[in-house]
Amino acid sequence: MGTVCLYFQVHQPYRLKDYSFFRIGADHNYGATQQNYAILQRVADLCYLPANELMLKLIDRYEGRFKVTYSVSGTALEQMAQYCPEVLESFRALAATGCVEFLNETQYHSLAYLFSREEFLRQVEAHRQQVQTLLGYRTTSFRNTELIYDNSLPTALAGLGFKAVLAEGVDRYLLNNLTPNHVQRSAEGDMAVLLRNYRLSDDIAFRFTDQSWSAWPLKADTYAGWLKALLTQEGVETANIFLDYETFGEHRKRESGIFDFMEALPKYVLGNGQGFATPTELAATLADTSTTYDVPHPTSWADAERDLGAWTADHMQKDALNRIYALEERVRASKDDNVLEVWGRLQTSDHFYYMSTKYWRDPVHQSFSPYKNPYDAYINYMNVLTDFEMVLG
Amino acid sequence: MRYHGKILMLGWEYPPHLTGGLGTACHGLVNALKAYVPITLVLPTFSEQFVEERLKIVGLSAQEAGYLERNKPVHTDVKTVVVDAELDFDPYPVGIAFEVQVAEQRVGAAAKPLFNTKEPYGPRILEKVYRFRDMAVEAAQQEDFDIIHAHDWITVPAAIRLKELTGKPLVLHVHSLETDRIGEQHDFSQNAVYELERKGMEAADLVIPVSEYTKKCAIKNYGIDAGKLMPVYNAINPAETFRIEKPGDEKLVVFLGRITYQKGPEFMIESATKLLTKYKKVKFAVAGTGDKLDLLKAMVAQRGLKDRFVFTGFLPTPAVRQLLAQADVYFMPSVSEPFGLSALEAAQFEVPVIVSTQSGVSEVLPNTLQADFWDTDRFANFLFALLNYEGLRRDLVANTNKDLRHLTWDDSARDVLEVYSMVAG
Numbered sequence: 083m084g085t086v087c088l089y090f091q092v093h094q095p096y097r098l099k100d101y102s103f104f105r106i107g108a109d110h111n112y113g114a115t116q117q118n119y120a121i122l123q124r125v126a127d128l129c130y131l132p133a134n135e136l137m138l139k140l141i142d143r144y145e146g147r148f149k150v151t152y153s154v155s156g157t158a159l160e161q162m163a164q165y166c167p168e169v170l171e172s173f174r175a176l177a178a179t180g181c182v183e184f185l186n187e188t189q190y191h192s193l194a195y196l197f198s199r200e201e202f203l204r205q206v207e208a209h210r211q212q213v214q215t216l217l218g219y220r221t222t223s224f225r226n227t228e229l230i231y232d233n234s235l236p237t238a239l240a241g242l243g244f245k246a247v248l249a250e251g252v253d254r255y256l257l258n259n260l261t262p263n264h265v266q267r268s269a270e271g272d273m274a275v276l277l278r279n280y281r282l283s284d285d286i287a288f289r290f291t292d293q294s295w296s297a298w299p300l301k302a303d304t305y306a307g308w309l310k311a312l313l314t315q316e317g318v319e320t321a322n323i324f325l326d327y328e329t330f331g332e333h334r335k336r337e338s339g340i341f342d343f344m345e346a347l348p349k350y351v352l353g354n355g356q357g358f359a360t361p362t363e364l365a366a367t368l369a370d371t372s373t374t375y376d377v378p379h380p381t382s383w384a385d386a387e388r389d390l391g392a393w394t395a396d397h398m399q400k401d402a403l404n405r406i407y408a409l410e411e412r413v414r415a416s417k418d419d420n421v422l423e424v425w426g427r428l429q430t431s432d433h434f435y436y437m438s439t440k441y442w443r444d445p446v447h448q449s450f451s452p453y454k455n456p457y458d459a460y461i462n463y464m465n466v467l468t469d470f471e472m473v474l475g
Numbered sequence: 476m477r478y479h480g481k482i483l484m485l486g487w488e489y490p491p492h493l494t495g496g497l498g499t500a501c502h503g504l505v506n507a508l509k510a511y512v513p514i515t516l517v518l519p520t521f522s523e524q525f526v527e528e529r530l531k532i533v534g535l536s537a538q539e540a541g542y543l544e545r546n547k548p549v550h551t552d553v554k555t556v557v558v559d560a561e562l563d564f565d566p567y568p569v570g571i572a573f574e575v576q577v578a579e580q581r582v583g584a585a586a587k588p589l590f591n592t593k594e595p596y597g598p599r600i601l602e603k604v605y606r607f608r609d610m611a612v613e614a615a616q617q618e619d620f621d622i623i624h625a626h627d628w629i630t631v632p633a634a635i636r637l638k639e640l641t642g643k644p645l646v647l648h649v650h651s652l653e654t655d656r657i658g659e660q661h662d663f664s665q666n667a668v669y670e671l672e673r674k675g676m677e678a679a680d681l682v683i684p685v686s687e688y689t690k691k692c693a694i695k696n697y698g699i700d701a702g703k704l705m706p707v708y709n710a711i712n713p714a715e716t717f718r719i720e721k722p723g724d725e726k727l728v729v730f731l732g733r734i735t736y737q738k739g740p741e742f743m744i745e746s747a748t749k750l751l752t753k754y755k756k757v758k759f760a761v762a763g764t765g766d767k768l769d770l771l772k773a774m775v776a777q778r779g780l781k782d783r784f785v786f787t788g789f790l791p792t793p794a795v796r797q798l799l800a801q802a803d804v805y806f807m808p809s810v811s812e813p814f815g816l817s818a819l820e821a822a823q824f825e826v827p828v829i830v831s832t833q834s835g836v837s838e839v840l841p842n843t844l845q846a847d848f849w850d851t852d853r854f855a856n857f858l859f860a861l862l863n864y865e866g867l868r869r870d871l872v873a874n875t876n877k878d879l880r881h882l883t884w885d886d887s888a889r890d891v892l893e894v895y896s897m898v899a900g
Contacts, residue, residue, distance in 0.1 A: 102852060103753055103859040397873070401866030439842070439870050457844060460867055461860040468863070 084313025085359035089151040090327035094158040095432035106469045129331035134172035148348045149358040156189035177219045183360035186221035192429035197407040223361040229383040236271025245365035250383040251277035263318045266375035274365035278324040287325040306350030393434040398460040478895040480621030484516045485630035496816040507888035608632035631675035644898040647679035654696040655811040680898040685814040686835025707890040710882045711819040719800040726757040729802040734765030742808040749855035762787045799824040827871040842874035
């Protein structure tokens with residue numbers, strides 16, 4: 083029997099305030115506190131609170147047969163604790179049901195994996211502890227920022243006890259009849275790799291409100307029918323539906339019917355004879371016969387290219403990334419937790435995403451950025467970084 | 476289907492007599508357009524070196540009484556040698572009563588000394604405008620044409636009279652407006668230039684502003700119907716550019732243009748002052764001259780910034796190119812800039828550009844740093860970033876290079892042809 087693996091990404095960065103060069107050397111507070119607070123409140127009202135309530139209701143209704151997975155970034159968890167404790171409370175309630183898996187990621191939703199393994203591991207550990215502290219949950223599976231993955235990721239995570247790692251099902255690496263609908267074995271490190279089924283995921287994340295789409299308006303019974311058609315195929319193990327949690331109520335408004343869709347979905351999936359599973363449960367099905375997913379170059383779940391272009395293609399992005407990671411030794415030498423925290427927050431991938439000129443006109447990119455254009459994003463970041471470098475001495 | 480009629484074009488500035496963007500734009504457009512339609516271009520002055528294939532130029536300065544004999548089209552290879560005229564500081568010192576005095580005079584021998592000068596505007600500008608009307612109308616009546624295409628207010632009297640006499644449709648090309656030049660806060664009820672612009676746009680069948688920005692100005696300040704405003708952007712011919720490496724690590728910010736209200740030079744000084752509180756390894760080159768030059772120098776002296784500023788005065792084209800080849804930033808904080816061709820030239824030299832949002836060029840160069848002309852805090856922040864953060868310059872230049880590939884005069888010419896098709900019906 084095939085299962086559906088529903089995983090939702092929850093993330094909020096610490097956005098930077100409007101930091102003019104006048105402030106350099108004089109102002110060492112970089113956060114856009116008001117803006118971060120307001121955005122978290124808005125998204126909590128539109129998405130986190132009602133969606134969590136819905137998931138709790140579904141878990142209750144189906145008595146353990148409905149399961150769901152989250153990855154909540156460290157910067158999101160911290161802002162919830164700071165600005166909106168009732169959201170944290172509802173995630174704790176979800177954790178307590180036993181039907182929810184929380185994934186480990188990097189504390190700052192960073193690109194550290196690409197630039198410093200030492201810093202990467204520090205952030206993985208910090209996030210594990212934070213999820214334990216704030217949600218009372220011990221993580222057993224991992225997803226890297228923006229599903230960035232290559233063969234050496236499982237190796238980098240060796241010794242941390244992770245059963246599964248999540249990744250994008252990238253067409254150019256799905257050769258020889260490989261599909262995202264099998265639990266794959268990593269090419270290195272002997273870990274289960276769960277691959278996002280981007281077609282089924284994007285049906286909800288993007289096409290759900292597309293009125294020119296032939297399946298619009300998408301109903302839960304139709305979608306469950308597609309899942310059934312897939313999961314009843316010979317040898318298919320899982321349908322991995324990975325999306326941003328903010329799809330519910332924020333990216334797709336309540337009026338679109340997205341909550342009704344989600345509420346009705348388990349009824350049809352379970353009615354069709356399929357079930358739900360979490361990544362760690364799926365990892366247990368890894369068998370000697372499992373196929374190997376071989377990804378020599380890093381992939382992500384972003385853009386059509388599924389590469390790192392959204393964060394690293396431009397000169398500005400490379401420049402900013404090189405400068406922030408060049409500080410590693412000085413930051414560690416400071417032995418100052420506050421300095422380490424500031425440095426970590428400046429590593430959040432969103433800062434570099436905002437600087438992308440390649441995707442400037444892309445509506446998905448635009449909807450995330452608090453800046454008018456990528457140049458403003460870069461200038462603001464570099465002003466902050468210049469001050470931070472001075473603080474480091 | 477593409478438009479195939481004959482065009483009578485009324486111009487004013489044209490190489491070698493250039494004081495601003497009008498002549499450069501007219502030349503660029505005409506040379507692209509002539510590949511598609513026959514054009515007779517009527518100009519106040521005429522230079523043998525600008526006689527070109529498929530383009531007939533009627534230069535009125537060469538005329539005594541019966542003009543056309545000496546101006547049969549001459550076919551040569553296209554050859555362009557630009558010689559710069561001294562800039563006219565204030566091209567529009569116009570009083571309202573002028574029209575009456577000159578309107579009744581006869582065309583004739585008096586025309587030659589009036590137009591046969593390097594100075595296209597000057598204090599007798601309205602006299603020239605009406606003399607041009609009478610001579611151009613007489614010259615044009617010898618010509619075969621289907622559409623009248625006139626450039627800016629100086630050709631408006633001629634254009635309106637020709638339309639009245641021939642019934643041919645009129646397209647008015649607007650390169651700049653009086654409200655840009657002296658500021659929209661003025662009282663325009665007694666302004667003859669404003670009045671000509673308004674009459675011209677009203678009389679025209681369609682109007683071609685050089686940007687969406689200018690279209691908005693025409694609607695807001697002149698009450699022109701939005702439906703007849705068809706913006707066509709200016710462009711730039713591909714050209715060889717070069718870099719000159721400067722000794723030392725001092726950076727160079729370039730301001731280029733008339734030192735007048737319109738160009739916002741005080742905002743440049745204000746931004747520079749703010750920048751210099753934090754960053755000192757930079758000089759500002761101010762190239763151009765105008766009625767605010769003395770004021771500007773006084774501001775700089777008063778702020779103790781004399782060693783950070785170089786006032787070059789008016790620069791001829793080769794010297795402008797030398798300057799751009801050394802520039803680290805091109806800064807154009809214009810209060811109201813219909814287009815801003817010089818920013819395209821700077822971009823061609825791979826100099827990152829800071830422009831005001833009150834400019835037409837900001838619409839076609841999205842990969843520039845833009846702020847409202849009065850927002851000197853933002854300008855200073857941009858300057859600081861460009862002088863310190865290398866990634867910014869590289870991405871701005873790389874992306875602007877791509878934008879420039881789509882800004883050809885041929886594209887502009889084809890947009891103009893569509894406007895012709897519309898007025899031809």
